[in-house]
Amino acid sequence: MEIDDYQPLLRRRRNSYLKWTESKVLEFLQLVLDLVKDVPESLEKPTAQKFYDKVMERLYTFKDLNYVVLKNKMRLLRTQYISAVHWMSNTGLLAEEYQ
Numbered sequence: 001m002e003i004d005d006y007q008p009l010l011r012r013r014r015n016s017y018l019k020w021t022e023s024k025v026l027e028f029l030q031l032v033l034d035l036v037k038d039v040p041e042s043l044e045k046p047t048a049q050k051f052y053d054k055v056m057e058r059l060y061t062f063k064d065l066n067y068v069v070l071k072n073k074m075r076l077l078r079t080q081y082i083s084a085v086h087w088m089s090n091t092g093l094l095a096e097e098y099q
Contacts, residue, residue: 018069024061028073031055044071 018024032055036043044051052067062070 018062018065020073025073025077027059027061028055028070029077031059032074044074 032043035051035054042051048071049067052070055070056062056065056067
């Protein structure tokens with residue numbers, strides 16, 4: 001085997017992939033909000049897989065996805081929200097907003 005014939009192996013995705021646009025994120029958050037508005041404790045209950053399967057049934061956009069994709073996106077959105085609130089409270093912007 002010569003060095004010129006070398007081709008690196010390509011990584012294959014095992015999980016589904018979705019390019020998240022702002023409209024898809026808002027659509028996803030609105031659906032989750034509608035599902036849990038009466039009982040906020042029902043977020044990801046009885047299991048995360050069943051909860052996100054229910055989300056995928058209701059929206060055609062998420063039909064072919066694995067539930068892990070939605071679960072990871074929700075986790076990312078939560079951490080971004082908490083970081084934003086923490087940043088706003090440290091800079092004083094949060095206090096100014098409520099005055």
